[in-house]
Amino acid sequence: MNSPTTGTFSVPARLLHWSMAIMVMSMLFIGIGMVATVSERHVWLLQLHKPLGIAILALVIVRLFVRWRYGTPALPSDLPPWQRAAAHLSHWMLYALMLAIPLIGWTMLSAGGYPVTLFSGVTLPDLVSPSATLYSALRFAHTWLALSLFAVILIHLAAALYHGLIRRDGVLASMTKGQKHP
Amino acid sequence: MILKTPPPLNTIFRFTVIGLVIAILATAFAYVGGWLDPGRLTPDRMINTLEDNAGVHEGYRRNHAKGYCVVGRFESNGNAVSLSRASVFETGRVSPVIGRLAIPGGDPHANDGMPPIRSFALQFQLPNDEQWRTAMNAMPVFPVSTPQAFWELLKASQPDSQSGKPDAAKMAAFFADHPETKPFLAWAKTAQRSSSFVNVEYNSLDAFRFIDADGTTQFVRWGLVPEAPFTSMTEAQKRDPDFLSKDLRERLNQGPQRWHLIVAVANPGDPTNDATLVWPEDRRQIDAGVVTIESAQAQADGPCRDINYDPLVLPDGIAGSDDPLLSARSAAYSESYNRRTREEAESATPSTQEPRS
Numbered sequence: 299m300n301s302p303t304t305g306t307f308s309v310p311a312r313l314l315h316w317s318m319a320i321m322v323m324s325m326l327f328i329g330i331g332m333v334a335t336v337s338e339r340h341v342w343l344l345q346l347h348k349p350l351g352i353a354i355l356a357l358v359i360v361r362l363f364v365r366w367r368y369g370t371p372a373l374p375s376d377l378p379p380w381q382r383a384a385a386h387l388s389h390w391m392l393y394a395l396m397l398a399i400p401l402i403g404w405t406m407l408s409a410g411g412y413p414v415t416l417f418s419g420v421t422l423p424d425l426v427s428p429s430a431t432l433y434s435a436l437r438f439a440h441t442w443l444a445l446s447l448f449a450v451i452l453i454h455l456a457a458a459l460y461h462g463l464i465r466r467d468g469v470l471a472s473m474t475k476g477q478k479h480p
Numbered sequence: 481m482i483l484k485t486p487p488p489l490n491t492i493f494r495f496t497v498i499g500l501v502i503a504i505l506a507t508a509f510a511y512v513g514g515w516l517d518p519g520r521l522t523p524d525r526m527i528n529t530l531e532d533n534a535g536v537h538e539g540y541r542r543n544h545a546k547g548y549c550v551v552g553r554f555e556s557n558g559n560a561v562s563l564s565r566a567s568v569f570e571t572g573r574v575s576p577v578i579g580r581l582a583i584p585g586g587d588p589h590a591n592d593g594m595p596p597i598r599s600f601a602l603q604f605q606l607p608n609d610e611q612w613r614t615a616m617n618a619m620p621v622f623p624v625s626t627p628q629a630f631w632e633l634l635k636a637s638q639p640d641s642q643s644g645k646p647d648a649a650k651m652a653a654f655f656a657d658h659p660e661t662k663p664f665l666a667w668a669k670t671a672q673r674s675s676s677f678v679n680v681e682y683n684s685l686d687a688f689r690f691i692d693a694d695g696t697t698q699f700v701r702w703g704l705v706p707e708a709p710f711t712s713m714t715e716a717q718k719r720d721p722d723f724l725s726k727d728l729r730e731r732l733n734q735g736p737q738r739w740h741l742i743v744a745v746a747n748p749g750d751p752t753n754d755a756t757l758v759w760p761e762d763r764r765q766i767d768a769g770v771v772t773i774e775s776a777q778a779q780a781d782g783p784c785r786d787i788n789y790d791p792l793v794l795p796d797g798i799a800g801s802d803d804p805l806l807s808a809r810s811a812a813y814s815e816s817y818n819r820r821t822r823e824e825a826e827s828a829t830p831s832t833q834e835p836r837s
């Protein structure tokens with residue numbers, strides 16, 4: 299017998315969650331795809347990658363504010379402690395990665411001496427002065443943190459489906475329908 | 481309220497659904513990333529093939545490995561304002577440039593007299609953090625028009641481990657399969673090797689788009705036409721593998737070296753997606769201003785070392801064309817840059833040491 303969760307996510311939190319879920323997933327596929335081809339896809343995916351990544355950076359800041367302002371529903375009281383700990387850890391990892399990866403993307407381009415062009419005529423300021431050593435470290439981090447983000451997202455998705463399909467404790471519904479489970 | 485525990489079969493089915501969702505996503509990711517698609521021409525494969533041909537020279541560019549940094553400025557005369565709104569063309573604007581003069585090939589110790597081609601790359605620093613980067617070759621056309629054909633050409637020209645020379649039969653077979661190489665081959669047959677970096681004309685080869693203040697777009701190619709008159713490599717120079725850098729130093733000791741930036745405008749119907757074809761001679765040409773080079777420096781510690789002259793780093797007012805080489809260059813130069821900056825970071829000192837000087 300699984301006891302249901304209490305409360306739901308606020309409307310802004312749910313809107314942010316689902317729009318960012320689509321954006322972040324798209325970004326991972328765009329990123330991995332654009333560095334794996336020499337075709338024209340490389341160019342237009344990269345042109346999408348930079349502005350979309352900066353949009354995610356802006357939205358994650360709004361989202362952390364919304365989370366602080368509206369809070370989150372409590373997890374079901376009978377959830378085993380290790381699952382509770384894993385939930386909290388993975389959520390904070392998701393926030394940290396969504397913040398760090400685009401920031402690193404921007405900083406790495408500055409360190410590589412590249413103009414950080416979002417659209418024709420819209421160029422972000424340099425965050426650091428050019429340094430090949432820094433570029434190289436950040437370029438490495440950008441890839442590996444992005445791959446980690448993909449892994450954490452898959453675990454997060456599996457856990458959400460576990461709540462929705464196996465435990466059926468209203469945790470998934472608190473983010474989808476936003477109503478307390480029956 | 482609280483649901484009954486589902487029957488075991490049902491639970492197995494539900495776990496399977498979860499597993500499938502995750503497996504499908506992971507597989508799609510691996511496919512998009514090229515891991516399940518070994519035939520795809522990736523930047524990685526392109527650079528690996530360049531390394532197969534020339535060896536791995538840590539810290540150096542994987543192509544055009546041997547070169548020198550140069551510094552100077554571009555003075556715009558305003559003639560291109562009607563074609564492009566890019567700030568670099570504003571009347572009287574002086575843009576600082578960091579350039580690189582080089583010879584093609586992945587060997588940083590190559591003999592300057594070997595290749596018939598020299599190259600000139602430029603980075604124009606513009607207001608509002610914008611830049612214009614271009615990498616030009618001293619030749620009228622490129623041998624091939626697609627990245628795939630370029631890769632096949634690299635494969636065909638891989639030096640034999642015994643003789644150190646490409647297999648003539650493989651080369652002949654490649655050229656027979658690729659009739660688009662004819663204009664290049666015709667040029668290469670009669671091309672004179674220049675005595676200097678500063679007395680040859682460099683070409684963008686790929687087409688680009690210029691966008692004016694009203695948003696009107698024109699297809700263009702650009703080039704640098706030197707003020708110094710062309711002379712061929714001398715007999716004495718032939719014996720000196722580094723004659724180009726010595727000549728460059730001597731010329732710069734005498735004074736700054738100048739080129740005119742000439743922009744050719746396509747007529748409707750001119751090929752914009754094929755760098756193997758020249759445009760007719762009578763196309764409109766605009767002299768947009770003068771590039772002046774004042775000093776040169778070894779690339780080991782010069783300002784061009786850590787620049788990736790990606791031809792698609794462009795300011796507002798200039799954009800890429802439908803030429804498929806452009807995206808391939810952008811992707812491959814980035815991979816080359818990633819490898820060489822990593823090697824630079826890993827070695828305590830910059831590893832791009834001067835070959836011999």
Ligand code: HEM
Binds near residue numbers: 447
């Ligand atoms: C949530 C945000 C982001 C995600 C998930 C993400 C993900 C990725 C991924 C997966 C790659 C491919 C890495 C590889 O396989 O080597 C990549 C490459 C890249 N990313 Fe991002 N990225 C993000 C934000 C940004 C931002 C904001 C910028 C810059 C403004 C940026 C610039 C780049 C560049 C330039 C590359 C390719 C560099 C190269 O050619 O080597 N990214 N990104």
Ligand code: HEM
Binds near residue numbers: 582
């Ligand atoms: C698909 C075709 C091509 C490939 C794969 C390719 C590959 C490369 C690579 C890997 C580099 C070294 C980049 C770096 O580490 O910074 C390079 C440099 C260069 N390439 Fe290409 N290239 C291609 C086509 C062309 C064309 C059409 C031109 C004609 C203008 C050209 C001109 C140059 C020049 C001038 C440099 C030297 C840039 C410098 O001095 O830093 N390349 N190329």
